[in-house]
Amino acid sequence: MSIIAKRSATVLTYFLTIICLATSSWVYARETLRVLTWDGYADNEVVSAFEQRFDVAIELTLVTSDDDLWQKINSRSYDVFAVNTAELQRYIDQGLSRPIRMANIPNHAQQLQRFQDLQAIPGLVRQNDIYAVPYTYSEMGLIYNRKLVKTAPQSMSAMWDAAYRGRVLAFNTSNHSFSLVGLLMGVANPFRMTDPELEQATRELVRLRRNVLTFYATAEEATRLFAKYDIALIFGNYGTQQLKALREAGADIGYVIPREGALAWLDCWAITRNSQNPELAEKWINYTLEKAVSERLTQQHGLANTITASLNDSTQNKPIIWLEPILNPLARKTLWDRIISGEAPEAF
Amino acid sequence: MRSSIGIKLGFWLALLGTLSTGLTGYYVYDRSRVMLVETAKDKLLNDTQGLGHRFADALAATASNVKLLANLPLSTDIASAKPNTELPIRKNQLAEIFVSLLNAHPEYSQIRLIDTRHYGKELVRVDRDRDTLKVIAEAQLQEKNHFPYVFETVPLPADQYYVSEINLNQELGAHQGFGKPTLRVAMPIKSTNFTIAVVVINVDLDGLFEQVRSNISDDIKLLLSNDRGDYLIHPDDAKTFGFESGRSFLIQDDIPDIKAILAGKQQHSAFATSDTQSLAASSLAAFVKLPLGSASSGRFVMLGLYTPLQNVLVESKALGVGVIEITLLFSLLASAISLLLARVLAKPLNSMTTAIGQFKLGAPLTGLPTHRNDEIGYLANSFMSMTEQLNSQIAELHASEAKLHAILDNAPVGIWLADLDRHFLFVNQTFCDALGLPEARFIANEQLAELFGAEIAARFLTADQECLAQADQPHQSLEQIKFADGKRHTIQITRTQLQDINKETVGIIGIAMDISDRQQAANRERAHNHVLELLSKGAALPEILQAVVLGVETQNPDLLCSILLLNSEGNRLFIGAAPRLPDFYNAAVDGLYIGPGVGSCGTAAYFGQRVIVEDIQNHTYWGPFTELAAQAGLGACWSEPIRGASGRLLGTFAIYQRHPAAPGAEDIQMIEQASHLAGIAIDRSRSNEELQLASLVYQNSSEAMAVTDAQGMIINVNPAFTELTGYALDEVIGKNHNILNSQRQGEQFYQAMWQAINSSGYWKGEIWNRRKNGEIFAEQLTINTIFSVDGLPQRRVALFSDITQKKQSEELIWNQANFDPLTGLPNRRMFHDRLDQEIKKAHRSGLQVALILLDLDRFKEVNDTLGHDMGDLLLKDASQRLLRCVRDSDTVARLGGDEFTVILGELEDADNVERVVNNILQRLVEPFQLKTKVAYISASIGITLYPKDAERIDALIKNADQAMYAAKHQGRNRYCYFTPSMQEAAQARMLIAEDLRNALETNQFEVYYQPVVELGSGAIHKAEALIRWQHPTRGTVSPAEFVHIAEDIGLIAEIGDWVFKQAASQVKQWRKRYHPDFQISVNKSPVQFYDGHSRDTWLEHLQTLELPGQSIVAEITEGLLLDASNVVKDQLLAFRDAGIQVSLDDFGTGYSSLAYLKKFDIDYLKIDQSFVGNLSPNSSDKVLCEAIIVMAHKLGMKVIAEGIETEQQRELLLESGCDYGQGYLFSKPLSAMKFEELLIRHGTSKSTASDLI
Known part of the structure; x- marks a missing residue:
């Protein structure tokens, strides 16, 4: 066996070893969903229930303002994020978000009547594509x-x-x-x-x-x-x-x-353009629209949800200016x- | 190869040595490891605390710098100067100080003096900017009041400093600290206890740690967190200040042991971490808590160091290797020693094994090392004594075997032993003697076939094989073997397997017992039992007799038997059973007349004694039959008479021998037994036949039968009883017959019944009883008694059949004849009966009877409008209400239709009648709920009293009828007593009614017309048609007198139609001649409305005449509208559709409900003349008229005033706006001709009112 052949065999062995290690770790790593949202929208209980049910990991990042949200989306990658209908527009304009396949959000059917017709809510639909699903508002x-x-x-x-x-x-x-x-x-x-x-x-x-x-x-x-x-x-x-x-x-x-x-803001779930796993992101959105999850918004965090009509909706009959x-x-x-x-x- | 004891011992010793060395080594290794870890932990904690101290010192140094700056008079001067005061020099001086401080402390990134009274405006600020220091120009200074380091410092007392939380600096400005982890240390500057400014030093956390870290080696990692656990320093940059970027990374999540410090339970902690945690796994870690600023702020950071355990344990690993080497060496040494030991021990043991191997039973044991004085020597001596014992025991065994042999030889049963190849090993003497064979022949292995013959030998072989096949139990078999005495003996052979000490089968033990005698007795017993069994099963007589014969013959195969039966006349014998005698012989003997010398049997039957003929051929009794007997091969015949239980002769039993023979004692016993058995069989069989016949009748009878004892306890019942009563035999057996009692008959009934039974033993009659299912039924019952011989009743037999249906049919017929099927009340027929009874009773008691006749008002309307079903419901309900109003003893009957009567009998006080009648009226006006509909009716009641009003039934009924009629005419819903004048009126009415029927045919009616004048113009375009009756004898009869009679007798429709037709043809003429819009109003009775025919007649007639509907006005009364049903409504609608107008007559006098004015299309209101008659200015009637007029006009109706007699009335009405008038002021009703004249006159003179008169 020549020296060259011997060396290439060694190289090949290393190469194979590296491939094996890489693929094995890749095979065994759980899928990760990167969620960018506001405090209370996805508390620990909601997150771990999702992780268990779908055997995935969630990387949760909280934002503290719309400026913060814009800055984060532009500096790191995420899969799904919560944004109000007004802010959403610049994300769509800049091609930062992608349409949502509503067929994958069957729980949308459970939402209150006024959230059923997404066309009727300004800002959610553009050129027949739906970019966000309402989640909470105040x-x-x-x-x-x-x-x-x-x-x-x-x-x-x-x-x-x-x-x-x-x-x-x-x-x-x-x-x-x-x-x-x-x-x-x-x-x-x-x-x-x-x-x-x-x-x-x-x-x-x-x-x-x-x-x-x-x-x-x-x-x-x-x-x-x-x-x-x-x-x-x-x-x-x-x-x-x-x-x-x-x-x-x-x-x-x-x-x-x-x-x-x-x-007033109506916060919605949207999916980033460069999401690595839009299917999982859609699963997440659908999951948060489950009655138990959405009601947790109200019971635990005092937020309105889109599934059950709130008892005293303070937005009724008051001068409310929805964000644009x-x-x-x-x-x-x-x-x-x-x-x-x-x-x-x-x-x- | 077997491992010897020596090798085994050596192996275990070697193992023990190796293990003990290894364990000791491991213990030393482990202890050293623990000690190393403990030492390293202490060192790490020391390092951490040292680092903490240096950090705290650095903070303290910063604090003292801040304090120094705050206490500078320069600072106070600048801060307390008035705003807008330019202090460039002083500020520059202070900036210089800031600069020198920043130079001395590379970890400081910014120093500021902030004016807290002016929105936190920076007064002097020096930034570290790209490694240079920059004094910030006045214009770029910012306002900082809204930052915590300002608003939290302001309230602090002098000399107390503030340390901020550590976060990333986000304040814009040209300083190097932007975006870096920053700690701010601040102190207030006070002026008379009031904070006027704040000095702030920004410390760059990274710079600070670069300084304090000093000599800590690189393999030790640093962690810093704030008091919530957020990382401030972490080996992974992404996790450092994660909270600032929205991610939550907490130290307590990575290192759970840390929680105690975070919770404030510990100030410091050092520990080894587990290998599973994500951060600092398998490491030593030490943490200290470092307060930030004053203790009251509660703010702190947590500082930690950790290093991988493997670094600490390097020395421990070397020790481990040493231990392993020593252990290996020791185990080799131990193995060698052990092998040597094994050789020494094994030698004497080997020699002993050889000696024992050569030992033989009986011989002494030699060559053992018994001389040794150790365990091996003891073992050898033990073997020696053991072999001696063994030899003596074998000698004893031989002696005992000889004893056993003697016992076996003398046992009364045959015993033998054979091996598995059927070779006899042993045969006892008893068996040899019985067979007459010497033992030697068995032992000489002679073939079995030669010893017992081929047949028995084969069976022996089979039995042996079966025995070997069944291991658990002995095998038994029977065998007939000819013994040495020449007789065949039945022997029972029991075979068991012969087993050796290992329980393995090595042969067979056979034991033979002679059971010949015992078996014969058993055969006899069995034959006897068989006969008895057949008897008890009720087998046929020939079968039983045959069994008797065969039983005897089986035991004695050489005998022939026969049973002959005596006929009922007692003179002939017939074959009962003779199975083995030849047929020709039996045929010859069958029917033999008995007599002396008629064979053995004929003679025995004749004399009733046993006859023994020992030699048939030479006996006088057999003279005529010798040839027959010879032919049948019979030599002797012994005959015994068969007698029944009562001693009666039943037949004979005979035993035949083939050869002449005399019977022995056993034979006589046998013949007696057999004949006795045959006697029982014949007796029993005959009585069974009789019983069966009786039972057949009993079981198949269609009459129910029950047999009871004298006390009435049921003993038996037949199937018909079960079918009829529902009780099965086992349910009633032992129960008293009275379980069937229905309680319908009284005690008296049963007393009479038992009296009859007790006196005559017999009773027959109809009775109501109860089935098991509770149903009551009628039965025709006969009871007979069976008396015992001493005349006492023993059994009673009850026979009965169900006659319920017949009874029910009778009852139904009676009910149908006497009761009304709809209401269940008595009908007219029953009513007559009851009334008759009541009158008789009253006649006797001198009391009164009230007869009440009742007719439901408006029932016909209910029937017409709601249908007959509802009508029926109403009648049912009404009858129930009536029943509730009277006593039980009174009678309520329905005579038909809506007519009811009530008989109140035996009245002591006639006032009670009134009470009852009032109650009835009240009950009947209550609404009737008929399914979903509600109907209202009332009643008209006539009352007559017996004997006051009449004494005969028909007269009473007629009276009541008249009284009721009167009640109806007084306005319904009331009652009237019968009075004599009523009778007269009734008669008069009857006469009028009769005349009315003729009146139409004989043209006694005439139609008159009264003009209806338009008050404003005086024009006459309308008239009311009014009927007049010119009675040939009574003269003119007023409609008031005859209309209601016409209604009652159903003539009104016909009369009404006649009037209408007259008026219609009249209006046609007048329209043509006088005015095209002429209109005649015709009165229409409510009765006509309910006669559907009438409406169509009107419309058709108008069509025929080609008259428009407008030519006719239908005049109706308010009452019609009040109880307006759909019928009325529909007709009024039909009128409207046809154009016929409707006028409401007598308005104001009746109910005057305004609701129906709205509901119906009314065209004219006619103000009743009673209002018009009293009309005067200012009178209330005028107001009333005005009101009516206004109201009518508002509702779109015209008003006609009736009965205008004076000019004043006319004027007043005109003033009030009344449209039309009618009355004597204008004209009385006129015949058509006169009316025409009036019209002509009126047409020419264009009248005023007075002209018309």
Whole structure:
């Protein structure tokens, strides 16, 4: 046997060994579903039940704001994510999400009547393709501390009230913050604000920054701050979910839909364009629409679900403004980062 | 090869040595390992704590730097200066200090002075930016009040510092710390206890750890988590600060032992980890808890170090190798020693084995090493004594065998032993003697066939084989063998297998017992039993007799037997059984007349004594039969008479011998036994036949029969009884006959019955009894008694048959004749009977009887509208209501249709009648629920009293009828007592009714017309048709007098139609002549509405005349609408469709329900003349009229006022808006001719009201 032949045999052996090792580990690895979602949408119990039933692993990543969601989707890969109908539009525009095959979501038939016709819900369907399936919704009202605020506030403008300086919790997000100010300013469309309107709103948001204790990110953080400081007002970004958390922590709070209207979101499941396992992602969506899973949203997390009609749906007969796509989200985000970093009003 | 004891011993010793060495080595190895791990653990914990101390020191150093900065007067000056005050120099000075501090501490990334009174505006800020330090320009300074390091520091007391949570710095700005794990240490600057500014140093966590890590080797990994367990430092970058990117990686999930520290239960911990966890598997780990800032903040981080166990255990591995080497060496040595030992031990044992191998029974044992003084020597001595014992025991065994031989030879049974090849090993003396064969012939192996003959030998062989085949039990067989005495003996042979000590079969033991005597006795017994069995089974007599004969013959095959039976006259013998005698002989003997000298049997029967003929050929009794006997080969005949239980002669039993012979004592006994048995058989057989016949009759009778004892306990019943009563025999046996009692008959009935039975033993009659299923049935019963010889009743026999059907038919016929099938009430016939009875009773008692006649009002309408089914339901319900209103003793009967009567008998007080009648009226007006429909009726009742009103039945009925008629005419739903005037009125009515029937035919009716005037114009375009009766004798009869009679007798429809036709032809003329819209109204009685024929007549007639419907107005009364059924409604609709208008007569006097004005299409309202008559200005009647008029107009109706007699009335009505008027003011009703004149007059003079008169 020549030296060359001997060497190539050795190389071949190594090669085969590596292939065997690689394939065996690949064969035995469980499939992984990467879920990007909000706190409470997929709690431990829901996740482990899914993992057991389908013998898969779930890699769960939580987001704290729409900006955060956008940033994460653009920097890492996920299979399925929860996004509101307005935000969804830029994901579709940018080709970040893919159509869902509704045949794989048989539980859609169980959803309440108003979620049956997906065409009728703005933003879910584009060119006959369905891009998202509704999962939960809430409006974002104003939470107030009954101990400190004797008369229920009528408007979000209360957050600017100097009387509550250092006792307001606002939310760390660019899109709603601007829309909120837009609403208060009475602009034509708070989701499609012009540059001058944005400019003015920025100044208002700096004013707001000067009046708040801080900008919170998670509902849990807000609850913690509420317990520690004399918080008077909280912008309820997480809506009813946040109310439940606060009340369970023993807070004596009230909740109002402001007269200028409350922004409301309808969060849906969507599948990423580059999902490695769209079938599994569809299984996940279908699974979350099972009655027991969806009802858990309500029972455990105080969120509305799309399967059972809620007893006192606060969105009924109130000035509710469902979120719409933002004209230039990046501009808002850039401005917001500056605001939150503490830039002085003169800088804008 | 067998392993010797020596080798085995050697092997085990070697193994023991190896094991003990190995275990000791392992123990040493293990202990050293534990000690090593413990030492390493302590060291690791020390390292961790050291690292922790350095981290804490670094923090403390930072804190003191912050404190230094906060306490600088420069800082306070800058912070307390008024806003917008430019302090460039001072700020620069402070910035210089910041810069030098940043230079000294490469782990610091930013130092700031923040003005907490102005939104946290940075006053001085120095950033580390790309390895240079940068003092931030005024314009780029930011507001930071909303960050925790500001708002949490502000409330702190002076000198207390704040340490933030560690997170990724997300604040924009040109500093190097952006996006890096950052720890902020801050301290407030106070001015009169009020925080005016905050100094903050940002510490870069990575930089900090680079400094404090110092000499910790690279194979030790570092972990840092916050107080929630989130990783701040982790070997995997993806997991470091996972919470900042939305992922949750917690140290307690990876290393469960850590929970105690996180929960605050421990300050530090060191442990070895398991090999299954995902992080730091099979490692040593140590963790310490490090507080951040003041204890009150509760904030801490957890610092940990871990290193793989294998690093620690390198020395322990070397020790292990040493242990293995020593163990191998020891085991080799142990093996060699063991082999040597084995050789020494094995030698004497081998010599002993050889000596024992050569030992023979009886001979002494030699060559054993008995001299040795060890275990082997003891063993050799034991063998020696054992062989001596064995030899002495064998001698004893020989002696005992000789004893056994003697016993066997003298036993009373034959015994032999044979081996498996059938060679006799032993035969005892008894057997040899019985067969007369010497033992030597058996033992000499002579063939069996030669000893016993071929047949027996074959059976012996078979029996031997069977015995060998069945191991568990002895084999038994019977054999007939001719003994030395020349007789054939029956012997019973028992064979068992002969087994050796190993239970293996080596041969057969045979034991033979002579059972000849015993078997003969058994045969006799069996024959006897067979006969008795046949008897008990009720076999036929010839069969039994044959069995008797065969029984004797089987025991004595040389004998022939016969049984002859005596006929009932007692003079002839017939063959009973003689199976083996020749047929010709039997034929000759059959029917033989008995007599002296008629053979043995004829003589024996004649004298009734045994006759023994020892030699037939030479005996006088056989004179005539010698030849026959010779032919049949008979030599002797012994005959015995057969007698029954009562001693009566039944026949003879005879035994024949082939040769002359005298009977022995045994023979006599046998012949007596046989004849006795035959006697029993004949007796029994004959009585059985009689019984069977009786039973056949009993079982097959169609009459039910029951046999009871004298006390009435049932002893037997026949199938007919079971069929009739449903009780099976075993259900009633032993029970009293009265279980059938139905309780329908009273005690008296049974008393009379028993009296008859006790006196005469016989009773016959009809009785009601009860079947098992509870059903009652009638039976025709006969009871007979069987008396015992002493005249006492012994049995009673009851015979009966079911006559229920007959009874029911009778009852049905009676019911049908006397009761109404629909209501179940008595019918007219029964009513007459009852009334008759009641009158008789009342006559006797002097009391009164009330006869009530009742007719349901409007029942016909119910029948017509709801159908006859509902009508029937109503009648049923009504009859029940009536029954509830009277006493049980009173009679309610239905006479037919809707007519009922009630008889209240024996009345003490006639007032009670009124109470009952009121009650009846009340009950009947209550609504009748007929399935889903509801109907309302009422009743009209006539009452007459006996004897006050009449004494005869027909008169009473007529009276009641008249009273009822009166009630009907007084408006229904009421009662009337009969009065004499009623009778007169009835008679008058009857006369009118009779005349009415003629009136139409004889043209006694005439139609008059009264104009209906349009009040406004005075025009006459309408008239009302009114009937007039010109009676030939009574003169003019008012409609009020005869219309209701016409209705009653059903003439009204005919009369009504006549009027209509008259009016129709009249209107046709008048339309032609006077006015095309002329209209005549015709009254229509409610009765006409319910006569469906009438409507069609009207419409057809109008068509025939080619008259439009508008030419006629139907005038109806309010009452019609009030109880308007569909019939009325349909007709009114049909009128409307045809254009016939409807006018409502007498409005205001009746019920005046406004509802039906809305419901029906009414065209005209006619205000009743009673209102018009009293009309005057301001009178209430005027108001009423006005109201009616307004209302009618609003409803689209026209109004006609009736009975206008004065001009004032006319004017008032006109003022009120009344449309038409009718009355004497204008004209009374006129004949057609006069009416025409009026029209002509009126047409020429264009009248006012007064003109019309």
